[in-house]
Amino acid sequence: MKLVNNQSGYSTGLPSILFAITLLCSSVTAAPSNSTTSHKSDPCAAIAGKTTATFHEAKACLDHFPYNETIASQTLDTVRKVTKELYVFNEIATSPPKVEGLSAVPVDIHHGLDVIQHEKWQSDREFQESVALLLDKVHDTHLVYSPFCYRQFIFWQPIQLNALVRDQKSVVNVAYVKNDIWPDAKESWVGCEVTQIDDKNAMDMIVNYAVNNNGESKDVNTCFNNIMNTKTYFHGWDDGADDLGYHRFLPAQEMHSYTMRCPKKGTSPAQEEFDDPFTVQVPWVAQVPNNFNDATSYWNNYCQSSHTAYAKRGAIGHLDVEELRLMHEGQAFDLSPEAARNAAAGGARGPYVEFIALDKPQADVGVIDIQSFSIQSGDRQDFIDTFYSGLKEFESKGIKKIILDLSSNGGGDACAGEFIINTFFGSTPDYPSDIKYSPFLERVIKKAIAIPGTKWSDYKNDKYKDAEWFTQTNTYTRGKEQVKFSQPVSLSCDRWESELTIDKDKKTPWKAEDLLILSDGRCGSTCAIVASRLRISHQVAAMGLGGIRGNRMQFASFPGGESERLSGFLMDLQQLDLQDDPDAPRPFPERADMGWTFREAYRPTAKGAEMGKETELLEYSVNNADCRMHFDDENADNVKKLWSDVAQVFTSGQCPLIKD
Template sequence: MKSTFNILYILIFAIIAFLLDPCDANDDACGRLANDIKRSNKDSYFSVKHSDVQACFESFPYDKNLAQKTIETLKKTLQGFYVYLSEAKEQPRQGFSFRAIDLVKELDSLLSNNYKTDYQFMTDIVSLIDEMKDNHLKFRPACYLIFIYNQQLSLYSAVNNDKQVIKIFADELDKNTIDCEVTHIDGRPSIEVIKEFADTLPISRDSGVRFNFALSGVTFNKNGDLIESPGSFTIRNQLPKQSSVEYALKCANDTSKKFTREWKIRPLASNIFNTSKDYWNTFCQLNNSIELTSPNAETVVPKIYKMSECKMVYKTPIAKFFVLSDNKTGVIVLTSVLPPDGNFVNEMFELQNGFNSLEKEGVKKLVLDFSGNPGGSLELALFIVYLLFPETDPSFNLDMVVTELSREAFFQATSQSVHEDFIDASLIPPLVNISSKESIARWAAETAYSVTAIGSPFDIFSYKNPAINDHFHTVKEFIGNNTYLRGGTSTQYTSKFVNRYSERLNLFIELLSGNFFNKYEWKSEDMIILTDGYCGSSCSSIAQRMAIKNNVSTVAVGGYKDTPLSYSSFPGGQVLEFEELIAELDVVGLLQNETLADLIPPPFSIRVIFGFTLKEAYDVVNKDNVNQEDVLEFVYKPAEHRFYHDEISARDPSVLWLKAAKELLN
């Protein structure tokens, strides 16, 4: 009897304990993930399980109401302002590789799918928008970007004996695999697998550029050291479909090797969560009171690669200047067009110091390496063009789409503008500590940069008509009457325009009176642009202006063997983040206008990164003097010359620079 009582007591106690703690983390998908992170967070070698991440992501059920609101925000933004919405329905030009898309129609179609999880729905939106191959058009839900996935090895492409192969660039776990040929990945030919992955990337309309972006190379850090630039095939920010990758290698002496590598998965945010509910409230739901915090960075010292054919003579945060071993060729490596400290004016002077250093070294030829450059400041980009070609206007014609909503934005922003007849003199900095010619020039540059700043992209007084070189005087004049048939859709666009101050350069140059900046002796025929095709946004502006307007030759590196390769990507015109758009509409009073309520995109209910292309750039008169009305984003422009990597040049770009100088600049 006593034994029965004890058993009953134990059962009652167990039931009470269960009721008091019904949400054991081991029974909660994200809870298991949280426990793994907490147990191993101080171990730099730890990795959470792929299955646990997937289970956490898939623990959030599909919410039809949230889905409809998300699609509504995307559609209204795109229909109101996305400049390529109609053009994207056109079939690609020969040389490009992408699918023509009616984006609004296909976003609508997602709502008819029978989703079970939010993750599946959001992943389909990401994939659809990435298919546009417009790297300025981004949709990324923060909820599923909390982890980084690393194979702890990297790959590159080499061409040897007229054969293209994939090789191991670096391997954190097994140095013996480096430079082994990867014959197969997951049982399939390696190039085929990488191409399939690369074609999911949004970074270019050129398949060869996407292929390059999937593979590893080298780049310069802010200290001027040459380090690895990992490819997106082996380091990802979206959950891979499989938990591991199998590699089949052929190494020295034709020895074969096969191994499977698990993804090393680490969190990118250190916010604490215990359950799926915690995870959703912290990372997924829009909550301005919660800021995502970064964990302590892993102290991994990158390998520094050496260059055999050059010496560095000057460096800035975004540019490195070299003289090649031939003692007559200079190299400018531009890794970005966005100074990390945001000091654009200082970077202008620093760039000039770099070119001056090359001039003092007596170099007669220039190799302009723009590989791996994601872009940045358009003003700084066009300033670089101006430094080398001061006699030419670096601008291309732009326009924006005219819709009921954008039309109202033009009227309202312009009605509040102070730029019709004068610049904002209140922004002129005081004239202090002026003791030299350079300090006067810096003051003038700061002044020009400040007072000509564009307040709103919808303020038409910020633009001028390139045909008459005068600013627009009325919104009606700016909008004009320009309807084009694109993708089978009649769409209205504004009149062609350039920035009123030519990206702040004209006034800048006038203030300096041409007395500070050198006029270099280098001509177009003395220069060549070298790029892997990932020279995007404002970098593309530099490359295309120099190539198209100034006849600078181009050479592309990598891509698919015997297939032409673009020398730049996604030239765009101007990108606008969703938060910036809403702020602009709020400032000009459109959010308070009830008559426009059905057109205004509602705010997202989730944390999301969303941006789109607001302006598009146009091609110029070509060599046959035939007027081009093509939008640059959709014009295929392959490089004139082509190089491929081998085992040496993949890690030592000076070898390719010298090759370009010897073969293409003499």
């Protein structure tokens, strides 16, 4: 799950994380040193109760809170412990392998944290964002720092863009406008071609931004898709979505200039008959949260944590589990991510999974739109029953081919993915995976075996008893270091199988050649594992959607095995009575959360001498799609037309499996 993305607006950045931090440091004005209820001296009070605010009004409120060295030190101590002891890619991130098709910038996390600690930041927001930016540069969406204090506003660009192929050329197009937040945005701009942004070629600027400023994936095509939108495929993931028109963080500048040319009245864009071009200055507009009256109440409601004073005690003692659960369940927002998605897209696409039979001439093609694997425990049986009934309906309608649409699926429950694969293919080989060893985590796993109830008792290796799968380590090269890892493990789905009604003997009439994976690359985590297993182990062809025209793209992103959140991990430690372990990470002093990858997954080819090689890791290998589909003027805002276009390519045999 992606909690937060990077700190850029539209300005492009250099690959150097230290340069990016320096830019951030120099771009913020000093925060006020005192807080009063006067609107003149309290910028938060000045906008409280408003629906929207200008860029400068929102910035003044967010930068009102001064930098605090104690808070900074406590925050960095926790980030250091997590990345050093628990983050499985910490060492390889410093010196990643050079793999054609991947964009992985070397990031020494701990050196970057040292640089951040020695800076004299002008505001607390400035410091907090520097930590988020540093982790974002690793290009692992699972690795994230999310300061909820500075994620309460939603920043919109009133012009929302998408990328289309029009007459064999890539163009930047106005997908829709948000005149509800900026009345000067004109509906007549929809369908106009954007030729320049901030006096640069629009497509070049967007590609450059995707390559250098988006931490969504190590595949630049996925990053490109992440920063573009259509109404149907709105990319407002979670709380930190970083597209060109929607931020959860303060953008880098107040406004941007768009040079557009619009089709002459009565013509279509494809006819390329345009009126004279014109340039518009478009501001960032802030959607204001509701639950504050002034700076003091803003801090108390959004920033102050019940764990703020933990450093004054010798040990944590009792953790505020309700506070942790609030953050873990994504309820620490005033303006919810779901509301943002619905506001832009005009409604969500639907829950979990939908089965759609296409109309003629593709009436024998069905789409399984798998929107999420984050199945709530109470919904699991309904998810299973819906999947079975959907397949039964497809059979009754004579569906011969199935498109598995995994676009913009951020993952979730690995056992839900296992269920889908097994439903089609009976069984599937486990992908080898392992966990980085640390003495602290050994204590956690040993305790978890003795006290069931946490995720740490769900891993197994049939050759080893109890915790031996973790304590009997292997040493592999990661970057320039030798790192200890557990024995290969698989995730137990016993709870799914014991608590739910699953037909393990169910047979389906569809074979691998009857299935097609459709993905915009934003198929991550569990989704990436499912797509990779379908493609590599079961030979299901994959079609990439969108991306930068002219190069191959991957069909999955951030496939690093499994992730954890600090909020959930601390609740596990409390349950195991290990919250006071000297090596345990402490809760953040401000309301914030952190995510990281703790289990690395290998390709199925990682056997024998290949096991343990970093180039066999899914996170650091290339999984290219077999063919490509781009958005055009007709299918960009009509998902059924898009599926129909995909079906035409699929049924005509134009997307054959390419042997790697």
